Amino acid sequence: xxxxxxxxxxxxxxxxxxxxxxxxxxxxxxxxxxxxxxxxxxxxxxxxxxxxxxxxxxxxxxxxxxxxxxxxxxxxxxxxxxxxxxxxxxxxxxxxxxxxxxxxxxxxxxxxxxxxxxxxxxxxxxxxxxxxxxxxxxxxxxxxxxxxxxxxxxxxxxxxxxxxxxxxxxxxxxxxxxxxxxxxxxxxxxxxxxxxxxxxxxxxxxxxxxxxxxxxxxxxxxxxxxxxxxxxxxxxxxxxxxxxxxxxxxxxxxxxxxxxxxxxxxxxxxxxxxxxxxxxxxxxxxxxxxxxxxxxxxxxxxxxxxxxxxxxxxxxxxxxxxxxxxxxxxxxxxxxxxxxxxxxxxxxxxxxxxxxxxxxxxxxxxxxxxxxxxxx
Ligand code: GLA
Numbered sequence: 001x002x003x004x005x006x007x008x009x010x011x012x013x014x015x016x017x018x019x020x021x022x023x024x025x026x027x028x029x030x031x032x033x034x035x036x037x038x039x040x041x042x043x044x045x046x047x048x049x050x051x052x053x054x055x056x057x058x059x060x061x062x063x064x065x066x067x068x069x070x071x072x073x074x075x076x077x078x079x080x081x082x083x084x085x086x087x088x089x090x091x092x093x094x095x096x097x098x099x100x101x102x103x104x105x106x107x108x109x110x111x112x113x114x115x116x117x118x119x120x121x122x123x124x125x126x127x128x129x130x131x132x133x134x135x136x137x138x139x140x141x142x143x144x145x146x147x148x149x150x151x152x153x154x155x156x157x158x159x160x161x162x163x164x165x166x167x168x169x170x171x172x173x174x175x176x177x178x179x180x181x182x183x184x185x186x187x188x189x190x191x192x193x194x195x196x197x198x199x200x201x202x203x204x205x206x207x208x209x210x211x212x213x214x215x216x217x218x219x220x221x222x223x224x225x226x227x228x229x230x231x232x233x234x235x236x237x238x239x240x241x242x243x244x245x246x247x248x249x250x251x252x253x254x255x256x257x258x259x260x261x262x263x264x265x266x267x268x269x270x271x272x273x274x275x276x277x278x279x280x281x282x283x284x285x286x287x288x289x290x291x292x293x294x295x296x297x298x299x300x301x302x303x304x305x306x307x308x309x310x311x312x313x314x315x316x317x318x319x320x321x322x323x324x325x326x327x328x329x330x331x332x333x334x335x336x337x338x339x340x341x342x343x344x345x346x347x348x349x350x351x352x353x354x355x356x357x358x359x360x361x362x363x364x365x366x367x368x369x370x371x372x373x374x375x376x
Contacts, residue, residue, distance in 0.1 A: 016052035022127035022372035024113035034163025044173030094157025116210035118331020123166030126150035207306035209330030228260035286320025293323030302328030
């Protein structure tokens, strides 16, 4: 029996009917374009969130988490409404709401994706739930439909206007590959990212600065990009080349222009980066990764001093490229490094953080892992 199943039994007095898990992610390139019909290139990490679930006949959803010992949160299924309930329960319950499940359930969560580290712990939880519910109720939904349902839970039930990247990769990832996702139609291509034999490593630097994306910065920037689309009278920023966008600068106010400029150039960077990866040009790929950081820092303005210091120090000590990932304002940075430089780069980043009186960063090495799965 999965260890979560025995804990479930101890807590709720019955065996779970289903156990499923889903991973967090890092994103190689394509940041803040997954709500603009853009391309993104994330991969799933090996850290997963696992849920164990059984139906009950009480009409009540009872949620518990190994990370919140002693708390069982209850909510009446008849009273599910967006943004109600304890903040941490909105992710799993939002998925039930989104999939229109109207039955009492007992839920136990084990979240091993670090919270607030920009590694998409929320999508991991949503996708573990969606996977479990799809199987338990035999809904026969495709992975893309589950991704949309999980996104709807986060957009409406949680109230965070995220795009579709995190949920898609958590469900669709395959081991050894990054996922090239077209967020316009959810078509995908698996791009091999097997860097260890080349002596390379993808270092993740968790700055330990915790972000709260539900707070306005993310939504406000998304709104600027949508304003650019409206002001330019186009269907999507995907439909305009960088050159044409620049030529129409005078039609946009300054803030709208610079934020949308990030979006338009980032979409092009993803395509360029994929071409370089396919050609095995990791030096060129690393340069694009760093260019994305500069645009997120200076144009889209979602970086922070800790993320900048992590990326700059990695580059200074030999990284091929480095950048912040995810929503920003904290969380993690990635650096593509030579494995032999790993200890040096980690120690230089730690020293630089100490000298700046920042919290000590945490490091780990990320390998492309599999997407969500039913465990039993
Ligand atoms: C968060 C959101 C994603 C995406 C990234 C930025 O992780 O959940 O949808 O927009 O930020 O690329």
